[in-house]
Amino acid sequence: MMFAAAAAGLIIPMLMALVRGLAGPTLYDRVLAGNSFGTKTVLLIAVLGFIGGRPDFLDIALLYALMNFIGTIAILKFFRYRNLGVADSPDSKNGGTA
């Protein structure tokens, strides 16, 4: 019952983060909303793991936290340098660091 309350208490801020994501004037508001939504998803996965009695959900939650962080940094780098500096990709000028 307690984790049902936790899950409910997480859904509402997630929707609010989506509203900021859609309404956000600048790109960085949207990236912030995405990052915040991802952090809450990590918590929601952990809570659902507790509700469903599945301890292996916590591995998924940890992985999701990793991906969320890397995704945020990748988005920022892409919009800063117009390319991710991936080696020998057509748009990375010198193929190495931007």
Place this chain on the structure above:
Amino acid sequence: MEMIIDLASWAFLLAGIFFIFTGTLGMLRLPDFYTRLHAAGITDTLGTELMLIAMMLQAGWSIVTVKLLMISLFIFFTSPTATHALANAANAVGLRPFGVPEADLRPKKTEEA
């Protein structure tokens, strides 16, 4: 003893939900990107930590608590880093804080790097 743990985890959980809610509310209502970033960055990390502590209390001494500790340590270090990266990226592009006169933002002659 069982009662105390349940009560403590309830308290942590409600505090966590409160901070997550206020962080997201701040993210919605504050006028400027940097104020939203400030609101979301601080309270999100705190709210997440509190809820993870609540779950650790419920899980007791088990592998689940170790996993929860790993998640909370990871979020403890990367959430501020992501917030800094966001602020740095926005500042580098020229997004200036709301209502701060441009003169104050330019570094003084002495600090010219």
